[in-house]
Amino acid sequence: MKVIFEYEEQTSTGHVLVSGEEEEEDNINIVSDELPKDLIRKELPLPNVSEVNVVRHYTNMSRMNFGVDLGFYPLGSCTMKYNPKINEDIARLGGFKDLHPLSPEICIQGSLQLMWELEQDLKKLTGMDAFSLQPAAGAQGELLGIMITKAYYNHEHEKKNEKRRTKIIIPDSAHGTNPATAAMCKFETITIPSDAHGNMDIYKFKESLKDDVAVVMLTNPNTLGLYEEKILEISDLAHSNGSLMYCDGANMNALLGISRPRDQGFDMIHLNLHKTFSTPHGGGGPGAGALGVRSFLEDYLPLPRIIKQKEQVQKKQENNNNNNNNNNNCKFTLDYTKRKSVGRVRYSYGNFGMLVRAYCYIKSWGANIRRVSEHAILNANYLLSLLKDDYELPYNRKCAHEFVLSSKKFGEKSALNIAKRLMDYDFHPPTIYFPLIVREALMIEPTETESKETLDRFASALRSIAREIKENPNIVKEAPYTKSISRLDEVAAARKPNLRWHAPPKSDEKGDRRGRPEGEVEGGG
Numbered sequence: 001m002k003v004i005f006e007y008e009e010q011t012s013t014g015h016v017l018v019s020g021e022e023e024e025e026d027n028i029n030i031v032s033d034e035l036p037k038d039l040i041r042k043e044l045p046l047p048n049v050s051e052v053n054v055v056r057h058y059t060n061m062s063r064m065n066f067g068v069d070l071g072f073y074p075l076g077s078c079t080m081k082y083n084p085k086i087n088e089d090i091a092r093l094g095g096f097k098d099l100h101p102l103s104p105e106i107c108i109q110g111s112l113q114l115m116w117e118l119e120q121d122l123k124k125l126t127g128m129d130a131f132s133l134q135p136a137a138g139a140q141g142e143l144l145g146i147m148i149t150k151a152y153y154n155h156e157h158e159k160k161n162e163k164r165r166t167k168i169i170i171p172d173s174a175h176g177t178n179p180a181t182a183a184m185c186k187f188e189t190i191t192i193p194s195d196a197h198g199n200m201d202i203y204k205f206k207e208s209l210k211d212d213v214a215v216v217m218l219t220n221p222n223t224l225g226l227y228e229e230k231i232l233e234i235s236d237l238a239h240s241n242g243s244l245m246y247c248d249g250a251n252m253n254a255l256l257g258i259s260r261p262r263d264q265g266f267d268m269i270h271l272n273l274h275k276t277f278s279t280p281h282g283g284g285g286p287g288a289g290a291l292g293v294r295s296f297l298e299d300y301l302p303l304p305r306i307i308k309q310k311e312q313v314q315k316k317q318e319n320n321n322n323n324n325n326n327n328n329n330c331k332f333t334l335d336y337t338k339r340k341s342v343g344r345v346r347y348s349y350g351n352f353g354m355l356v357r358a359y360c361y362i363k364s365w366g367a368n369i370r371r372v373s374e375h376a377i378l379n380a381n382y383l384l385s386l387l388k389d390d391y392e393l394p395y396n397r398k399c400a401h402e403f404v405l406s407s408k409k410f411g412e413k414s415a416l417n418i419a420k421r422l423m424d425y426d427f428h429p430p431t432i433y434f435p436l437i438v439r440e441a442l443m444i445e446p447t448e449t450e451s452k453e454t455l456d457r458f459a460s461a462l463r464s465i466a467r468e469i470k471e472n473p474n475i476v477k478e479a480p481y482t483k484s485i486s487r488l489d490e491v492a493a494a495r496k497p498n499l500r501w502h503a504p505p506k507s508d509e510k511g512d513r514r515g516r517p518e519g520e521v522e523g524g525g
């Protein structure tokens with residue numbers, strides 16, 4: 001596909017074809033009302049392309065991409081469920097989209113109420129006592145949780161004069177952001193291997209649980225899509241050791257209305273609102289990684305906190321301030337009292353648009369939200385049952401909302417080849433090579449929004465690829481054939497991205513006025 005600079009220079013940039021001179025004259029007449037004629041440049045290094053070609057160019061480019069509105073997107077661990085469009089409409093209402101972060105409280109009562117109510121819903125779903133909506137991603141929620149852990153122990157140690165807790169226990173199936181967060185907060189990670197059932201090895205865990213362990217950081221269900229079967233024993237052991245329990249709640253899509261992380265013994269949890277509560281994500285954001293904590297950690301949360309005034313207090317304030325036009329008669333207020341807060345992790349209240357979408361999603365399910373997880377689990381187990389004979393299932397258990405297969409019997413790089421070939425069947429590939437403990441891993445998360453018909457088609461594509469590998473392996477090795485590009489050197493694309501267009505050299509000029517002169521741009525892959 002051409003870049004926009006490569007189109008033939010056209011005489012007209014509008015949607016009606018007029019001659020170049022006519023258009024130039026029109027433009028000069030419009031602009032010269034505002035600017036003196038001698039200051040108007042005749043030439044600008046911009047492409048001269050008609051409106052219809054601009055529209056076609058960008059529409060065609062968007063069709064080279066893949067999104068959840070185009071087809072099945074079973075990217076394990078990412079929860080690429082369909083995002084209901086009603087949530088988009090509501091997030092785009094003027095009162096939400098035009099909100100200024102420095103608006104006075106009195107002008108943003110509706111938005112404060114929305115965030116306060118979202119916090120109440122998240123508390124109900126997780127069993128936690130307080131939430132901060134500030135973190136802008138799951139990883140930032142983790143960071144906040146571990147910053148709070150540090151502050152909590154610093155405070156406790158000062159009180160009790162205890163030994164410093166410098167370690168975090170993390171199982172080897174964890175998402176990479178968990179040990180990365182531990183390292184950012186200058187904790188040492190103790191990695192616990194998984195046992196033959198895909199649980200954290202309880203014996204190794206017990207051996208490692210010493211009085212220098214600050215927190216046990218678990219994902220439940222874990223990244224193999226399996227429930228941690230000994231979770232209650234693990235949290236009891238951790239608590240009697242004086243350690244905290246942190247839940248990476250990125251997999252909450254398996255628990256909604258079914259089980260509360262607080263009841264599993266967790267003291268903190270971050271939720272990936274963009275995944276579980278269906279706000280569009282992918283390509284790096286935006287996200288929302290709300291952090292929930294038990295009451296003894298609430299004072300460490302970032303500021304401001306959103307407070308709902310008790311009815312009597314509010315009435316009293318309203319009477320006192322009857323003719324006084326200040327903010328004291330607000331039902332929802334922002335509390336900046338410092339207590340032990342670790343400080344802000346993000347400007348304003350976080351990614352507010354994401355919060356609106358998550359709020360709409362939760363409210364639209366209401367008391368039936370359990371159905372989301374029930375269907376997600378049903379879909380994953382159904383798909384697993386269709387595929388486990390053609391691929392290997394490393395841990396032969398019923399799964400939660402996702403599952404991990406291995407294609408190692410098809411040889412080295414088979415997971416990569418299968419992922420590429422799936423694109424020819426018009427499916428987004430699953431996550432591959434994660435979790436790291438499964439060789440040639442294919443991590444599949446169908447989500448609750450897919451129909452049986454879609455799951456059947458997907459299973460049939462994967463089975464047919466398994467047959468292709470046996471009968472004619474080269475077909476799979478060179479796939480995809482139907483996309484605008486085939487195989488990329490992904491390492492070079494990431495390490496040496498070629499992000500600038502170079503004008504082809506013109507025989508009569510040193511450089512092209514529309515591109516960059518040669519030699520000016522570095523790199524390029």
Ligand SMILES: Cc1ncc(COP(=O)(O)O)c(C=O)c1O
Pocket residue numbers: 077078137138139140175177219223248250251272287289
């Ligand atoms: C299990 C798990 N933990 C943490 C994260 C990090 O979340 P985010 O990408 O929002 O930073 C992810 C991301 O998908 C995840 O799957």
